[in-house]
Amino acid sequence: MKQEMMVMTKQVEIAENIFELTLQGKLVQEMNQPGQFIHIRVPRSDLLLRRPISLANISKENETCQIIYRAEGEGTKVLSQLEEGTKIDCLGPLGNGFNIEEVVENDVVFLVGGGIGVPPLYELGKKLAEKKAKIIFMHGFANKNAIFYEKEFSDLGVLMLATDDGSYGYKGHTGDLMNKALKVHPNPKAIYACGPSGLLKSVEMTFPNHPHVYLSMEERMACGIGACYACVCPSKKDPTVNKKVCDEGPVFKSGEVII
Amino acid sequence: MSRLSVKLPGLDLKNPIMPASGCFGFGDEYSKYYDLSILGSIMVKATTLEKRLGNPAPRVAETPSGMLNAIGLQNPGLETVMTNQLPSLEKYDLPIIANVAGSSEEEYVAVCKKIGDAPNVKAIELNISCPNVKEGGIAFGTSAEVAASLTRAVKKVAKVPVYIKLSPNVTNIVPIAKAVEEAGADGITMINTLLGMRIDLKTRKPILANGTGGLSGPGIKPVAIRMINEVTRAVGIPVIGMGGVSTVDDVIEMFLAGASAVAVGTMNFTDPFICPKLIEELPNRMDELGIKSIEELIKEVKESR
Numbered sequence: 001m002k003q004e005m006m007v008m009t010k011q012v013e014i015a016e017n018i019f020e021l022t023l024q025g026k027l028v029q030e031m032n033q034p035g036q037f038i039h040i041r042v043p044r045s046d047l048l049l050r051r052p053i054s055l056a057n058i059s060k061e062n063e064t065c066q067i068i069y070r071a072e073g074e075g076t077k078v079l080s081q082l083e084e085g086t087k088i089d090c091l092g093p094l095g096n097g098f099n100i101e102e103v104v105e106n107d108v109v110f111l112v113g114g115g116i117g118v119p120p121l122y123e124l125g126k127k128l129a130e131k132k133a134k135i136i137f138m139h140g141f142a143n144k145n146a147i148f149y150e151k152e153f154s155d156l157g158v159l160m161l162a163t164d165d166g167s168y169g170y171k172g173h174t175g176d177l178m179n180k181a182l183k184v185h186p187n188p189k190a191i192y193a194c195g196p197s198g199l200l201k202s203v204e205m206t207f208p209n210h211p212h213v214y215l216s217m218e219e220r221m222a223c224g225i226g227a228c229y230a231c232v233c234p235s236k237k238d239p240t241v242n243k244k245v246c247d248e249g250p251v252f253k254s255g256e257v258i259i
Numbered sequence: 260m261s262r263l264s265v266k267l268p269g270l271d272l273k274n275p276i277m278p279a280s281g282c283f284g285f286g287d288e289y290s291k292y293y294d295l296s297i298l299g300s301i302m303v304k305a306t307t308l309e310k311r312l313g314n315p316a317p318r319v320a321e322t323p324s325g326m327l328n329a330i331g332l333q334n335p336g337l338e339t340v341m342t343n344q345l346p347s348l349e350k351y352d353l354p355i356i357a358n359v360a361g362s363s364e365e366e367y368v369a370v371c372k373k374i375g376d377a378p379n380v381k382a383i384e385l386n387i388s389c390p391n392v393k394e395g396g397i398a399f400g401t402s403a404e405v406a407a408s409l410t411r412a413v414k415k416v417a418k419v420p421v422y423i424k425l426s427p428n429v430t431n432i433v434p435i436a437k438a439v440e441e442a443g444a445d446g447i448t449m450i451n452t453l454l455g456m457r458i459d460l461k462t463r464k465p466i467l468a469n470g471t472g473g474l475s476g477p478g479i480k481p482v483a484i485r486m487i488n489e490v491t492r493a494v495g496i497p498v499i500g501m502g503g504v505s506t507v508d509d510v511i512e513m514f515l516a517g518a519s520a521v522a523v524g525t526m527n528f529t530d531p532f533i534c535p536k537l538i539e540e541l542p543n544r545m546d547e548l549g550i551k552s553i554e555e556l557i558k559e560v561k562e563s564r
Contacts, residue, residue: 001292003532041529046324048476048529075321091531220317222326223528225292227284229304229333230319234312242312242333247288 001094001225002027005087009064011080016145017071018116019080020056027092028063031055034124035097035194035216035251038067039224041089042075043082051075052221052246054194055093056119057126068119068148094224095250098124098192098214105132107189110181111157112174112203114140114195120216122149124192125156136160136185138177140199144168175202182206190214191254200259213254219245233257262552263541265299265520267497268445269382269420270354272299272520275553276510276538279501279524280305280358280384280424281330285344286351289527293535296352302448302522303344305360305386308369310336314391315468320457325476325503326525327455329391329469332360337370345377354381356422359413360389367399368412375418382419385410385444388426388451390473400426400451403438410442420445422499427479427486428454436490447490448499448522450483476525477503484516491517492564505533507540511548514556 006025014020027038039050057066071080082088098120103109109128113121118139128135135157141147144167153159160177161169170177174195182188193203194216207213219231226247233249235241236258243249243257263274278289280302286295295301313333320327334340340357348355357374361367371383387400387409399409406423413421423439425432427450436447452473457466465471483502491498500518504510505526513521526533550556 001531003530047321048324048326048525049319049321050529089530220319222319222328222525223288223531225288225531227288227531228282228319228328228528229284229313229330230316230328232313232316232318232333240310240312 001091002030003089003091006090008082008084008086008088010084011082014068015148018068018146018148019071020066020068021079022064022066023088023090024062024064025090026063027090028058028060028065031058031065031093033093033097034127035120036093036095037250038090038092039094040079042078043086043088044078047075047078049222050091050224051079052094052224054120054216056122058123068116070116091224095246096248098216098251100124100127100131102212103128103131103133103190106134108134108136108185108187110136110138110178110188110191112138112178112191112193112195112199114174114199115142115146117195117199117216117218118149120194121192122152125153129156136181138162138174138181140164140174140177140195174199175206178203178206197259204254204259207254210254214251215254215259216251217245217249217257217259221246233259262545265553265557267519270300270356272354274299274538274541275520276534276541277302277356277520277522278527278534279522280386282524282527285340286348287344289531292531294351295348297538298353298534299520300354300356301348302356302358302384304334305332305358305389306334306337306340306370306374307332307360308337308366310334310339317466317468320466320472322455322457322474322476323478325474325478327457327467327472327474328452329467329472331391331469332389337373341373341377345379349379353379355379356382356384358384358386358424360386362392364409364412367409368416371413371421372416380419382445383413383417383421384448385413385421385423388424390426390428390452390454390471391469397426397428400435401429403434406435407438407442410439410444414443422446422448424451425449425490426451427482432486433489433493436494440494440496444496446497446499447494448501449490450479450486450502453479453482475503477505479503480509484512487513487516487518507537507544510537510541511544511550514553515560517560519557
């Protein structure tokens with residue numbers, strides 16, 4: 001982990017209230033694992049806590065990375081109004097990302113994302129595509145206006161989309177998309193998921209005994225480095241033990257923690 | 260003696276800056292990022308007799324210039340702290356202040372009796388002010404009689420000096436400070452967090468799973484300064500000041516209020532390098548303000564009253 005004043009080189013609203021922010025700096029050279037996050041200090045002194053935001057895209061050649069976030073709370077609203085050239089205090093990369101070691105060429109992998117949990121699956125998809133895996137993305141959004149990166153994901157593999165209101169793609173949720181995909185590909189090599197707890201639970205229930213299911217968790221954090229004990233979730237194997245989402249996660253193997 | 264050094268009961272501090280308990284884990288987490296030996300001390304996370312799991316999440320919420328927390332004293336218990344956490348800090352040139360919590364007088368006494376056996380533990384910080392646990396913590400810190408009785412019991416068994424961590428969640432903090440001084444406390448640390456609450460507008464429920472939590476951060480600094488000022492005018496034992504310290508000027512303001520050393524809490528979360536930065540910046544700011552040494556500043560403040 002390093003601290004750096006990274007330069008915001010670009011910001012684009014890519015869906016309703018969803019922003020893609022590009023940061024440039026040497027910190028990018030440290031970013032090696034999809035699923036890791038950076039801890040951003042919003043440049044307003046009364047906003048004390050950093051915001052953990054996952055890395056959506058890493059380009060070591062340009063020393064840039066992209067984060068995608070929803071402007072929802074006070075901090076992310078401030079972020080969405082920043083102008084190009086602003087220097088932003090970033091800590092990172094933090095946490096453990098997705099394990100892709102077991103995936104080899106032609107393996108079928110499922111990547112399941114919901115809403116603002118979708119972004120880290122893009123960098124993960126890129127890494128899996130480099131391994132020539134066959135990627136099936138299953139993404140769920142609230143409605144058509146919330147969808148982003150349709151072309152980008154389609155370029156890496158098959159993209160199945162679902163919306164809650166049926167305004168685009170399949171009307172329903174990602175659990176239904178998984179069932180559909182399983183009819184064609186009954187034995188995916190690995191399943192990766194990021195999104196709300198309902199989505200993570202449904203992935204866990206769909207693949208109860210699968211050895212390679214990885215779930216990215218979200219929890220309110222303070223320090224981001226394991227010192228404050230704020231972002232805990234109970235261990236499934238031993239309920240008297242709490243796991244820290246920031247440094248033991250955010251990606252856990254299925255069965256490791258209680259969702 | 261260097262111009263930054265401070266001598267307190269049990270503690271020879273090379274500088275007056277230390278991370279506050281609960282805001283620095285057991286030190287290991289930050290040792291990955293800088294050499295802990297540069298710190299004056301570390302007030303490690305609260306230790307109880309048995310392991311504690313703490314409260315359910317969410318455990319933190321942001322507030323204007325601050326945060327609420329309801330961690331609930333999660334810690335691995337005395338035995339593990341003695342065998343794992345404290346020995347791993349022995350490689351640093353660092354006197355440790357062990358924060359001790361409990362839900363009964365017997366538990367406080369049992370932990371205090373043992374924790375001073377660790378060679379690097381040079382003082383105990385008695386946590387009678389945690390607002391986030393149902394039993395213990397603050398229940399011992401809001402009554403002068405109870406606080407004094409606990410101080411006496413702990414002083415009988417402790418092998419190192421005992422500092423009492425006071426709660427700001429009282430009508431008048433001075434009688435409690437005086438009571439623990441009379442009961443034999445070697446020093447006072449203050450302030451712990453202020454009890455607070457935030458409510459989510461969409462769910463209409465408290466944001467913290469615990470309902471309430473402890474407020475900390477720059478937003479509480481004026482409360483800390485006022486209380487440190489009141490207490491240090493009323494007692495003779497030293498006070499380690501804390502509550503919202505985020506800049507080198509805040510550090511000096513704590514000394515001007517009457518503190519003899521300064522702990523940094525919540526800002527460690529905002530900036531993990533805050534303590535080294537403050538230690539580095541302190542001499543320059545002292546030059547600008549005509550302060551020769553911290554010990555001299557402490558003496559001057561005391562004599563000016």
